Amino acid sequence: MTFSRRIFDNDRNPIGIVGLDILLDRVRNYAVNTYFSKGGYGLLLNKNLEILAHPDSDLWGKPLSEIQNFSGIVD
Numbered sequence: 001m002t003f004s005r006r007i008f009d010n011d012r013n014p015i016g017i018v019g020l021d022i023l024l025d026r027v028r029n030y031a032v033n034t035y036f037s038k039g040g041y042g043l044l045l046n047k048n049l050e051i052l053a054h055p056d057s058d059l060w061g062k063p064l065s066e067i068q069n070f071s072g073i074v075d
Contacts, residue, residue: 001027028053 004019027044031053034042044053049064059067
């Protein structure tokens with residue numbers, strides 16, 4: 001994954017772009033291993049609410065609305 005951000009000078013004139021390459025596997029591991037209670041896990045979604053990271057890799061790429069445990073929170 002590459003994150004990019006346009007940068008500006010003090011007068012708001014664009015002066016360049018900064019890019020940061022990040023391995024998606026590293027982000028996935030960080031997200032899934034984040035939990036707030038015992039037995040919990042993290043979840044990573046894109047802007048379309050599709051699963052990018054979940055402990056069950058079979059769910060990657062599926063819409064959150066199709067997952068029984070999560071369908072109620074999509075709305």
